[in-house]
Amino acid sequence: MRGIDMKNITIRLIIFHLCVVTLLLAMAAVTPVYAKAPEWVSELIFPAPQQVSAPLAMAIDSERQRYYVVDSQKGKLLSYAGDGAALADFDAAGALQHPTDMSFARPGKLWVVERERNCLLYIDMSSQQVREFSPVTSSGKHIFIGHIACDSDHRLYVADRFSGRIYALDDNLQVVYAFAPHSGGHFIDFKIVGKQLWALEREQQAVYQFTLDGKQQQRITLDRPLRFPYSIAVDKTRQLYILDRASAKIFHFTTAGKYVAQFGQKGSRRGQLNYAAQLMFDWQQRLCVVNQGNDLIEVFSQQHQ
Amino acid sequence: MNLRATQKTAAMLCAVSALLLCANMACAATKNSCYACHDKAAFTQKVIHLPVAQQRCDQCHNPHLARYAGLLHKQGAELCAGCHAKLTKQIKTQQYAHQPALQGQCNSCHNPHATNQTHLLNDESHTLCLSCHDELRTPEKFVHAPFAQGKCATCHDAHSSDNPMLLRSQANQLCLGCHQSTSKLSTKHLNRDMNKIDCLECHQPHQADNKALLRGIQHQPFQQGKCQVCHNNNSGTSAICLTCHPDIMASFNQPLNHVIPDSNTSFCFSCHTPHASQQKGLLRGYPGEACRSCHEGKFEQRKESLHRHPNDNNCVDCHQLHGSSMPAMPKGDRQNNGDTACLGCHENHSNFSHPTGDKAHDPRNGKAMNCASCHDPCNGTIYKYNLRGTSDKGLCIQCHAGY
Numbered sequence: 001m002r003g004i005d006m007k008n009i010t011i012r013l014i015i016f017h018l019c020v021v022t023l024l025l026a027m028a029a030v031t032p033v034y035a036k037a038p039e040w041v042s043e044l045i046f047p048a049p050q051q052v053s054a055p056l057a058m059a060i061d062s063e064r065q066r067y068y069v070v071d072s073q074k075g076k077l078l079s080y081a082g083d084g085a086a087l088a089d090f091d092a093a094g095a096l097q098h099p100t101d102m103s104f105a106r107p108g109k110l111w112v113v114e115r116e117r118n119c120l121l122y123i124d125m126s127s128q129q130v131r132e133f134s135p136v137t138s139s140g141k142h143i144f145i146g147h148i149a150c151d152s153d154h155r156l157y158v159a160d161r162f163s164g165r166i167y168a169l170d171d172n173l174q175v176v177y178a179f180a181p182h183s184g185g186h187f188i189d190f191k192i193v194g195k196q197l198w199a200l201e202r203e204q205q206a207v208y209q210f211t212l213d214g215k216q217q218q219r220i221t222l223d224r225p226l227r228f229p230y231s232i233a234v235d236k237t238r239q240l241y242i243l244d245r246a247s248a249k250i251f252h253f254t255t256a257g258k259y260v261a262q263f264g265q266k267g268s269r270r271g272q273l274n275y276a277a278q279l280m281f282d283w284q285q286r287l288c289v290v291n292q293g294n295d296l297i298e299v300f301s302q303q304h305q
Numbered sequence: 306m307n308l309r310a311t312q313k314t315a316a317m318l319c320a321v322s323a324l325l326l327c328a329n330m331a332c333a334a335t336k337n338s339c340y341a342c343h344d345k346a347a348f349t350q351k352v353i354h355l356p357v358a359q360q361r362c363d364q365c366h367n368p369h370l371a372r373y374a375g376l377l378h379k380q381g382a383e384l385c386a387g388c389h390a391k392l393t394k395q396i397k398t399q400q401y402a403h404q405p406a407l408q409g410q411c412n413s414c415h416n417p418h419a420t421n422q423t424h425l426l427n428d429e430s431h432t433l434c435l436s437c438h439d440e441l442r443t444p445e446k447f448v449h450a451p452f453a454q455g456k457c458a459t460c461h462d463a464h465s466s467d468n469p470m471l472l473r474s475q476a477n478q479l480c481l482g483c484h485q486s487t488s489k490l491s492t493k494h495l496n497r498d499m500n501k502i503d504c505l506e507c508h509q510p511h512q513a514d515n516k517a518l519l520r521g522i523q524h525q526p527f528q529q530g531k532c533q534v535c536h537n538n539n540s541g542t543s544a545i546c547l548t549c550h551p552d553i554m555a556s557f558n559q560p561l562n563h564v565i566p567d568s569n570t571s572f573c574f575s576c577h578t579p580h581a582s583q584q585k586g587l588l589r590g591y592p593g594e595a596c597r598s599c600h601e602g603k604f605e606q607r608k609e610s611l612h613r614h615p616n617d618n619n620c621v622d623c624h625q626l627h628g629s630s631m632p633a634m635p636k637g638d639r640q641n642n643g644d645t646a647c648l649g650c651h652e653n654h655s656n657f658s659h660p661t662g663d664k665a666h667d668p669r670n671g672k673a674m675n676c677a678s679c680h681d682p683c684n685g686t687i688y689k690y691n692l693r694g695t696s697d698k699g700l701c702i703q704c705h706a707g708y
Contacts, residue, residue: 049671054632056560072560073630098630100560115560141544144557144564164566186566227602246602268669268678275632293632294670 040250040263042271043286044299046084052076054292055277057101057147062283069290069297072098072115080297092123095130103150111156113145120145120158120173135173143167149192151212157197159187166190166199168214177214181206189231191280193238200232200242207232207240207257220257233279233287241279241287248273250289268294338368350419357418365417382409392464399465406464414463430463431455445512452511460510480504495532506589507581520581527580535579546573559628565599575599576626593618603684610685617685622646633683647676668704 046067053073060067065082071089075096079087097116105111110123114132122131135143135158146159156169157179164186168177181187181201187208190199196217197210207220220240222229228246235241239260240253248266250273253259264273274293282288287300339362340348348357356364365384366376373380379387386393396406405413414433415425426433434457435442441452451459460479461471472479477500484490486499494502509518526534535545547554557564565575573579576595577587589595597604607617616622623646625634637645642662648655654676655661665674676682679700682691694700 049666054560054630098558098560115558115562118558161564161566162572228600246600268667268672274670295672296670 038302038304040287040300041303042298043301044084045270045296046080047078047086047295047297049295051086052078052295054295055290055297056292057278058280058288058290058297059102059104060280060282060288061104065283067282067288067297068102070099070102070112072100075099077102077110077112084297084299090125092121092130093128095121095123095132101145101147103148103156105150105156106154111148111150113148115145118142118145120148120156133173135167135169135175137163137167138175138178147189149190151192151195155212157190157192159190164188166197168212177212179208179210179214179216181208181219182216183219188229189278191232191234193234193236196234198232198234198240200229202229205229207242207253220253220255222251222253222257222259224251224253224259226251231277231279233281235281235285243276243279243289245276248276250276250279250287263300271298271300273298348418351421352423352425353419354417354425380409382406382411385411396465400467401469401471402465403463403471429455430457441511446514447516447518448512449510449518476505477502480508495536506578509583520583522583522585522587523581524579524587544571546571546579553627556627560630561632561634562628563626563634588621592616593620596620607683607685611687612689612691613685614682614691617682622649623683633677642673642675643677644675647680647682651676 047069052069052071054071055069056072057070058067059070066087067080067082067084069078069080071078074091075094075098076089076091077096077099078089081087092112095114096112097114099112099121100115101113103111105122108125110121110125112121112123113119114121117132118134120133120135122133123129135145137143137160141162143158144161146161148159149157151157156173157166158169159166164181166179166187167175168179170176179187179190179197179199181199181204183204183206185201185203185206187199188202190197192198192212195212197212199208199210201208205222205226207222209217209220211217222240222242226242226244226247228244229242230245231243233241233243238255240255240257242251242253243249244251249262249264251259252261264271264276266273268274272294273289273291275291276289277292278290280288280290282299284301289298289300291298339360356362362368365378367378368376371377377384382393396402405411411417414427416427417425420426422429428436432455451457457463460473462473463471466472468475470476474482481499491497491499507519509520513519514521526532534549563576565572571579575598576589578589579587582588584590584592593604604618607613620626623636625636629635630638631643635643635646636649637643644661659665659674659679661674661676661678663673666672667674667678672678679693680691681693685691686693688695688700690696692700694703
């Protein structure tokens with residue numbers, strides 16, 4: 001009798017342990033991977049205090065490893081080395097009044113958005129020559145120029161704040177392709193990564209992926225509501241980083257729109273965000289934040305836990 | 306075994322019977338004894354609350370002792386929810402709730418015993434509503450019939466609704482319920498689909514000094530009946546407004562601006578109505594309402610703050626509305642260090658408080674200090690004077706570490 005009881009108890013114990021192990025495995029499978037997400041820490045800040053006022057945008061020259069900052073208050077573009085050391089400033093002989101964005105065209109050539117006159121400036125850095133353009137849509141309507149970017153073929157892309165669309169322009173600044181959110185809404189920011197254009201749509205909180213000839217590849221719905229999505233950056237593994245200006249946080253999503261992690265808090269200290277305006281990845285895949293309210297560019301790098 | 310079971314069942318039946326007997330006795334005692342002291346006339350008006358009619362005072366009151374005033378079993382709406390669970394759930398789950406209902410102040414509108422009004426209201430519905438909404442008391446020339454008849458409930462749900470202003474259904478559907486969509490009505494509205502028109506954009510729902518209950522501040526062409534000035538204008542959506550207001554565009558050509566994309570209509574219509582409004586500048590809705598449609602999170606955050614700035618929903622008081630060169634678009638220019646909005650009301654504050662501007666640099670970010678370095682009036686905070694930290698030390702040591 002005692003032998004049979006022991007056998008029963010042993011079998012029950014084994015079944016119990018198997019159940020516990022299965023339960024733990026199931027829990028591990030459904031537990032989100034938040035804890036494993038790398039931590040972002042502030043690695044570099046520039047410029048020194050009082051050098052720029054309320055920077056609105058930046059551009060990165062990955063080849064020469066330089067940062068360029070748009071100072072819309074003082075009407076200047078400023079360049080910085082990879083370690084944040086100030087190099088030079090440039091006001092295009094007074095042509096810049098309220099610049100709001102910039103992008104590199106061909107080597108030595110620069111596109112700048114001049115907000116005061118709602119125009120594009122094409123600046124030849126070597127000859128210091130500045131030419132002014134006011135692009136229009138195919139139907140002849142003026143474009144209220146938001147962000148701009150150039151692809152590797154030097155084609156210019158312009159976000160139109162009036163229509164919420166992005167236009168690809170040819171060398172004569174004629175619209176060749178239009179990028180529109182087909183499910184409604186308006187694009188607030190976009191980035192070109194390789195041969196893809198990624199655009200952030202604010203109202204429905206979605207990210208659109210296009211080929212550079214305007215074909216929509218996918219629409220990604222972000223699975224976590226944001227207060228005021230403002231800027232997007234996409235890393236080389238196609239992970240999405242969305243700046244929520246109102247909550248002063250940066251949210252990390254997978255390419256499928258699944259929430260991974262978030263960091264940042266409102267404030268004036270190092271690592272804190274105050275009316276941040278733009279996100280961008282540099283040549284080392286560090287996340288650069290135009291921290292407008294703190295008059296800074298803050299460069300965050302990942303630290304694996 | 307069978308005998309034991311029978312004994313147990315009998316004992317249980319006895320216990321239950323005893324309990325029921327006690328309850329009945331208590332009930333009978335209630336029926337008989339309350340009116341010995343409490344004047345029955347006060348409980349025998351036209352409309353009587355069901356427990357009172359059934360003389361079941363004990364449903365709400367404990368005749369001996371209770372934790373709550375009036376010897377009530379529970380406090381406020383918690384007591385009412387015992388029977389009116391469906392309504393309580395509705396108030397909590399619907400998007401908009403009447404403030405007294407949400408705060409569980411049922412008695413502010415209802416009498417729990419008996420009244421001469423329907424729904425056990427404390428007074429005639431019209432008088433009751435206007436006792437709080439006194440801005441509607443001032444008589445105006447033209448009055449909407451349901452409002453004149455005191456039938457607020459024709460349009461509004463007094464407890465909660467999924468529509469703004471506690472409307473019983475979407476505004477235009479509600480209006481068209483009485484004002485049938487006839488050809489005459491359609492002609493007056495340039496043959497637009499009446500189901501797609503927001504009636505409240507131009508019409509006052511209660512009373513107005515203008516015929517057809519039109520709102521007080523009207524766009525000049527609309528006032529003059531010159532609809533074709535805008536409606537036959539082929540210059541494109543945004544350009545329609547700029548045809549007459551060309552200088553306005555300059556105020557948008559700022560690094561930070563409120564150009565809000567809208568491919569279907571003019572971007573101006575995000576904040577302004579092209580016809581009639583109650584607000585200066587033909588702004589949409591009450592102060593802050595136009596802002597709220599995009600900045601909902603800000604309003605929600607502010608609602609949770611312990612200390613809030615007076616009139617904080619009146620965004621116009623402090624912010625530039627079209628464009629600015631400064632983050633958050635405060636009034637004034639950068640020369641005033643972003644403090645113009647504050648100095649408009651607090652002009653003497655700089656005489657006795659912390660230095661700002663070029664006299665004091667914020668060591669946290671190297672910027673010149675301004676009012677917002679220490680105060681957060683827009684969001685509100687948990688500290689007095691909308692400070693960003695405690696006024697004794699917590700805020701100061703952020704910069705004065707050795708304090």
